Amino acid sequence: MPENKAAVRVFNAVKYFGALKALDNVTLDIRYGERVVIVGPSGSGKSTLLRSLNRLEIIDSGRIIIGSSDINDPGTDINRIREETGMVFQSFNVFPHKTVLENVNLAQMVVKKRSKKEATHISMNLLKKVDIMEKAGQYPWKLSRGQQQRLAIARALAMRPKIMLFDEATSSLDPEMTGEVLAVMRTLAVEGMTMVIVTHEMGFAREIADRVIFMDSGAIIEENVPEIFFRNPQKERTRLFLDQTL
Amino acid sequence: MAQIIRDPQKNFHNPDIAGVRAASGKKDSRRVTAWGIAFTGAVAAVAYLVIFKRDPYLAIFKFLPDGIAVTFQVTVSAVLLALIIGLCTGLARISENKIIHLTASVYVEVIRGIPLLVQLFYIYFALGRIINIPAMASAVIAMAICYGAYMGEIFRAGIQAVPKGQMEAARSLGMTSVQAMRHVILPQAVKTILPPLGNEFVALLKDSSLVSILAVSDLLRRGREFAAESFTYFETYTMVALLYLIITLLFSRLTGIMEERINAGK
Ligand SMILES: Nc1ncnc2c1ncn2[C@@H]1O[C@H](COP(=O)(O)OP(=O)(O)OP(=O)(O)O)[C@@H](O)[C@H]1O
Ligand SMILES: [Mg+2]
Numbered sequence: 001m002p003e004n005k006a007a008v009r010v011f012n013a014v015k016y017f018g019a020l021k022a023l024d025n026v027t028l029d030i031r032y033g034e035r036v037v038i039v040g041p042s043g044s045g046k047s048t049l050l051r052s053l054n055r056l057e058i059i060d061s062g063r064i065i066i067g068s069s070d071i072n073d074p075g076t077d078i079n080r081i082r083e084e085t086g087m088v089f090q091s092f093n094v095f096p097h098k099t100v101l102e103n104v105n106l107a108q109m110v111v112k113k114r115s116k117k118e119a120t121h122i123s124m125n126l127l128k129k130v131d132i133m134e135k136a137g138q139y140p141w142k143l144s145r146g147q148q149q150r151l152a153i154a155r156a157l158a159m160r161p162k163i164m165l166f167d168e169a170t171s172s173l174d175p176e177m178t179g180e181v182l183a184v185m186r187t188l189a190v191e192g193m194t195m196v197i198v199t200h201e202m203g204f205a206r207e208i209a210d211r212v213i214f215m216d217s218g219a220i221i222e223e224n225v226p227e228i229f230f231r232n233p234q235k236e237r238t239r240l241f242l243d244q245t246l
Numbered sequence: 247m248a249q250i251i252r253d254p255q256k257n258f259h260n261p262d263i264a265g266v267r268a269a270s271g272k273k274d275s276r277r278v279t280a281w282g283i284a285f286t287g288a289v290a291a292v293a294y295l296v297i298f299k300r301d302p303y304l305a306i307f308k309f310l311p312d313g314i315a316v317t318f319q320v321t322v323s324a325v326l327l328a329l330i331i332g333l334c335t336g337l338a339r340i341s342e343n344k345i346i347h348l349t350a351s352v353y354v355e356v357i358r359g360i361p362l363l364v365q366l367f368y369i370y371f372a373l374g375r376i377i378n379i380p381a382m383a384s385a386v387i388a389m390a391i392c393y394g395a396y397m398g399e400i401f402r403a404g405i406q407a408v409p410k411g412q413m414e415a416a417r418s419l420g421m422t423s424v425q426a427m428r429h430v431i432l433p434q435a436v437k438t439i440l441p442p443l444g445n446e447f448v449a450l451l452k453d454s455s456l457v458s459i460l461a462v463s464d465l466l467r468r469g470r471e472f473a474a475e476s477f478t479y480f481e482t483y484t485m486v487a488l489l490y491l492i493i494t495l496l497f498s499r500l501t502g503i504m505e506e507r508i509n510a511g512k
Contacts, residue, residue: 083420
């Protein structure tokens with residue numbers, strides 16, 4: 001993977017929900033291997049931005065380039081883009097009618113057309129990586145919430161994504177489970193995965209981020225390396241936000 | 247007895263409510279008894295009439311099975327066709343394409359506003375004008391068009407009952423909407439869809455008696471033919487009613503068991 005080449009480029013993205021401007025001229029570049037953390041108050045457009053990156057939301061104007069494809073270009077195969085951009089949701093969204101192993105196998109077999117044997121081999125390695133291998137034959141409701149979220153991460157990784165998007169992956173977990181999920185995310189970071197992370201965990205943001213982005217009212221207010229962002233924020237709004245959260 | 251198998255399924259998403267077992271077990275056994283009384287009663291009545299009263303019941307009993315076969319044929323074909331129409335209608339009703347959505351909605355509104363018997367006549371004679379197809383086929387098509395609308399609503403509700411995040415998760419893994427529907431949404435929707443679908447099946451079985459008015463020799467029509475020739479109206483319709491009762495009871499039980507299987511299985 002070429003270093004320093006842009007994995008994600010967002011130009012002047014604007015998104016309305018009715019009269020509400022959820023994204024206000026957002027422009028952003030993310031390099032391969034970079035870990036970008038997005039913070040901001042509730043309703044500031046963090047999820048909308050993240051979901052726009054794999055077209056779960058469609059922007060009204062502007063452009064979003066993933067790798068070398070404009071994802072809103074009618075000629076782009078969005079399903080290929082989505083394979084390459086794994087997404088992890090606050091609500092896990094594991095498939096309740098499938099076992100843990102089947103959860104990870106499904107898209108590999110349906111989308112990547114891998115054989116069951118090949119998919120299972122890959123899945124078992126990933127389940128081991130997220131430390132739920134012994135749950136492979138169980139249905140998700142038997143898992144703790146933290147284990148379900150780790151399953152969701154394994155499921156996304158099975159598509160061999162180049163970019164991982166995390167939308168408040170730990171917000172509905174208690175501290176212990178949060179720790180388990182953050183540990184998996186840390187492993188991915190060490191491996192050089194390109195990650196875009198929306199989180200309220202400021203400690204984790206400071207530790208893992210190459211760059212922190214602060215959003216408010218749909219716009220990017222400030223972005224910086226974590227050392228400067230947290231110690232010496234440049235904008236008044238950022239300072240107010242950090243005062244409230246830290 | 248088989249009702250007790252219901253428990254693990256009820257606890258499928260909720261393993262912590264084993265305490266409910268005793269209470270629901272009591273209720274279930276009461277239902278089994280009601281079904282048991284009705285079913286045993288009907289079978290016993292038929293057996294008594296045919297074996298001990300013999301005349302004219304034995305003759306009626308011999309005359310009717312052809313009609314039962316036709317009733318089954320109409321019901322099963324209509325259900326299969328209605329399932330296809332229903333699935334398409336259900337999917338169309340949640341489609342983002344306005345024209346597809348509107349077409350399906352109008353279909354459902356129109357069908358729901360016209361009595362089945364009127365539809366049967368209408369489609370039967372309308373089809374008869376355009377193409378010459380057997381009475382049986384027009385009856386099946388008419389029933390399917392009608393029931394397809396109702397089943398469409400069942401499919402729509404079942405699909406919409408699956409949390410929105412499931413579709414998003416499937417799509418974000420790169421599945422097409424068809425793949426996501428097939429592998430993620432519909433298998434989950436089946437749980438919600440199956441019980442009302444079973445009811446529709448039994449309802450359609452009963453409504454299939456309406457086709458006796460079109461020249462289709464189903465159970466009811468065979469009964470009418472026999473009664474008209476022998477003037478044994480009371481006796482004939484007693485048998486017809488008992489046979490319908492036995493069949494519908496069997497099928498409501500069968501759909502119940504199928505439902506349990508699906509829920510308890512996976
Ligand atoms: N589908 C939608 N329809 C209408 N409005 C929406 C929709 N999704 C989001 N919004 C609105 O857009 C704004 C931005 O929402 P978004 O979910 O992106 O915020 P967020 O920064 O992720 O907030 P949180 O921290 O609470 O998750 C909010 O005002 C929200 O109410
Ligand atoms: Mg959000």
